[in-house]
Amino acid sequence: MGKALLDGINSPADLKKLNVDELPMLAQEIRDIIINTVASSGGHLASSLGAVELVIGIHYCLNAPEDVVIWDVGHQAYAHKILTGRKDRFATLRKAGGLSGFPNKYESEYDVFTTGHGSTSISTALGIAAARDLENKHYKIVAVIGDASLAGGMAFEALNHAGHLRKNMLVILNDNEMSISKSVGALSKYLNRIITAPAYNRIRKDVEGLLTRVPRFGFRVIRAARRLEEGLKNLLVPGMLFEELGFRYFGPIDGNNVRVVIDTLKNITGLNEPILLHVVTKKGKGYSHAENGPEKFHGISSFDVDTGEKVLAAKDAVSREGFTKTFGNKIIEMAETDKRIVAITAAMPEGTGLDKFAKAFSDRFFDVGMAEQHAVGFAAGLARKGLKPVVAIYSTFLQRSYDQIFHDVCLQNLNVVFMLDRAGIVGEDGPTHHGVFDISYIRHFPNIVSMAPKDENELKDMFEWAVSYDNGPVAIRYPRGASYISKLSSGNSPQIVLGKGELLKQGRDVTIVSIGYMSNIALEAASFLMEDGIDAEVINARFIKPIDIELITKSFLKTGRLFTVEEGVISGGFGSGVLELIIDKVSKDTIIKNIALPDRFIEHGDRQKLLDKYGLSSKKIAEAVKKEWRR
Numbered sequence: 066m067g068k069a070l071l072d073g074i075n076s077p078a079d080l081k082k083l084n085v086d087e088l089p090m091l092a093q094e095i096r097d098i099i100i101n102t103v104a105s106s107g108g109h110l111a112s113s114l115g116a117v118e119l120v121i122g123i124h125y126c127l128n129a130p131e132d133v134v135i136w137d138v139g140h141q142a143y144a145h146k147i148l149t150g151r152k153d154r155f156a157t158l159r160k161a162g163g164l165s166g167f168p169n170k171y172e173s174e175y176d177v178f179t180t181g182h183g184s185t186s187i188s189t190a191l192g193i194a195a196a197r198d199l200e201n202k203h204y205k206i207v208a209v210i211g212d213a214s215l216a217g218g219m220a221f222e223a224l225n226h227a228g229h230l231r232k233n234m235l236v237i238l239n240d241n242e243m244s245i246s247k248s249v250g251a252l253s254k255y256l257n258r259i260i261t262a263p264a265y266n267r268i269r270k271d272v273e274g275l276l277t278r279v280p281r282f283g284f285r286v287i288r289a290a291r292r293l294e295e296g297l298k299n300l301l302v303p304g305m306l307f308e309e310l311g312f313r314y315f316g317p318i319d320g321n322n323v324r325v326v327i328d329t330l331k332n333i334t335g336l337n338e339p340i341l342l343h344v345v346t347k348k349g350k351g352y353s354h355a356e357n358g359p360e361k362f363h364g365i366s367s368f369d370v371d372t373g374e375k376v377l378a379a380k381d382a383v384s385r386e387g388f389t390k391t392f393g394n395k396i397i398e399m400a401e402t403d404k405r406i407v408a409i410t411a412a413m414p415e416g417t418g419l420d421k422f423a424k425a426f427s428d429r430f431f432d433v434g435m436a437e438q439h440a441v442g443f444a445a446g447l448a449r450k451g452l453k454p455v456v457a458i459y460s461t462f463l464q465r466s467y468d469q470i471f472h473d474v475c476l477q478n479l480n481v482v483f484m485l486d487r488a489g490i491v492g493e494d495g496p497t498h499h500g501v502f503d504i505s506y507i508r509h510f511p512n513i514v515s516m517a518p519k520d521e522n523e524l525k526d527m528f529e530w531a532v533s534y535d536n537g538p539v540a541i542r543y544p545r546g547a548s549y550i551s552k553l554s555s556g557n558s559p560q561i562v563l564g565k566g567e568l569l570k571q572g573r574d575v576t577i578v579s580i581g582y583m584s585n586i587a588l589e590a591a592s593f594l595m596e597d598g599i600d601a602e603v604i605n606a607r608f609i610k611p612i613d614i615e616l617i618t619k620s621f622l623k624t625g626r627l628f629t630v631e632e633g634v635i636s637g638g639f640g641s642g643v644l645e646l647i648i649d650k651v652s653k654d655t656i657i658k659n660i661a662l663p664d665r666f667i668e669h670g671d672r673q674k675l676l677d678k679y680g681l682s683s684k685k686i687a688e689a690v691k692k693e694w695r696r
Contacts (some may be wrong), residue, residue, distance in 0.1 A: 228311020
């Protein structure tokens with residue numbers, strides 16, 4: 066059977082031509098496209114499958130893009146893309162030049178914000194609502210936020226402010242995992258049908274208007290009536306927290322029942338006040354493998370639709386343990402003998418390799434939810450009392466803790482170990498997820514030591530050193546995936562010494578100083594240069610801070626040509642640090658060039674292709690060296 070319904074939908078206006086009875090069939094068609102596309106391209110499957118009916122209901126009842134819909138993170142927005150004129154390009158999802166895996170303001174007028182980080186939607190929606198009112202306009206504004214994102218402090222700050230401003234906006238809480246609360250049965254559903262009904266709310270407003278005119282007793286009666294309503298809702302409806310913050314709360318409703326979603330939205334979108342609608346959806350809805358293992362299908366690479374099993378690409382088939390698993394195994398090994406070690410992550414135990422630690426040391430593992438600022442402040446408290454907290458968070462998400470790293474950790478000079486997974490280019494998830502800023506935002510803080518391993522063995526050595534280091538915080542950055550362990554074994558490498566790099570290859574013509582994983586690529590570049598008679602000396606810096614300027618200067622004075630290579634932004638990066646220290650040693654006959662990512666946001670695409678595009682493949686590094694060599 067073809068996609069007859071979806072074939073006729075190129076915008077939300079087309080969606081409204083269908084009757085409600087046809088919408089469950091449309092939902093299945095959308096799910097089929099999502100499943101088959103993600104099976105090929107990878108992506109965030111379970112959340113998007115669970116939100117299909119919710120997305121249909123939103124676009125059926127609202128008039129986007131005139132009405133504004135903002136998606137928090139954007140994991141659940143695939144159906145939104147399909148219904149807003151992008152279904153014919155959906156097969157390009159997460160591919161270079163194709164659709165982004167997240168909402169992208171440069172991709173469609175229906176994507177109001179480019180998103181990818183959590184807990185932001187209510188704040189931006191409130192800002193738009195305030196701007197709308199200043200312009201005396203009347204469009205609707207909806208923020209869709211998941212239960213995990215709602216745990217972030219920014220979301221609560223926004224709820225508090227929105228309730229205070231009393232702006233007309235709708236927040237939809239898509240509850241698909243935490244199960245903040247459960248419906249207590251038919252009475253709760255009945256009550257919600259009553260309080261969402263237009264007639265109820267018209268009468269409520271009219272009666273309150275009349276009572277305010279009654280001298281002395283009118284406001285008392287209103288307060289008593291509201292207390293009665295709130296008392297009933299407190300018993301039957303789990304939303305009093307939001308009511309206290311100034312929102313009218315409705316729900317929970319079945320977010321996978323498209324008729325219920327539409328009926329509810331039609332009833333409440335006309336209310337001129339802050340509204341929170343609580344919908345309960347099932348992650349992975351419509352695909353049994355994802356329903357039974359939603360965490361496995363949260364973010365997934367290509368898989369077999371029939372079995373749900375991951376399909377290994379050629380590059381995966383030769384992968385080794387990988388940086389993430391190496392860290393996960395090493396922290397368990399060390400925690401068995403060092404009772405000071407505790408582990409902290411922000412809703413990513415599997416992604417950071419801490420899931421096994423959580424099982425082995427449940428009392429020493431803390432998942433704080435999507436609350437990175439709290440994670441760092443919490444770690445500071447643990448460290449202040451003599452423990453050794455290890456904070457494992459993706460590089461891009463640790464950005465959210467910038468002030469806490471400064472104020473709570475570095476200023477106090479506490480012994481916190483930061484493990485920055487997914488540092489550098491992450492590939493298909495795009496600009497919100499590339500970990501390209503951590504070198505710059507960490508190295509300028511006093512007291513902190515910053516490091517990057519070239520391979521998995523060096524990661525083990527660095528982590529062991531970091532835990533033993535008692536003079537302040539340490540940050541270790543490493544990329545996604547496996548390293549070049551077969552080419553650069555740390556078995557014969559010198560031990561880790563504070564601020565000391567490693568000479569990987571001697572040479573006479575140029576010096577290439579690289580950091581972390583890029584040391585492998587720098588060595589490859591040196592082999593290409595040797596084919597052209599250029600003998601490159603290669604240094605693995607190991608330390609971003611403090612930099613081994615003695616080793617670098619010695620090599621630089623010999624060759625007269627210095628190239629730094631890093632998988633991070635050029636502004637304020639590792640190369641900048643080298644220049645700051647070596648500038649007084651420069652003569653007019655020397656060449657210094659920093660090779661790094663440009664001062665721009667990097668699009669989504671295959672990691673290796675992006676490295677090549679931006680000059681960080683071994684061949685492109687060799688070309689850059691040769692270009693300067695010929696000057």
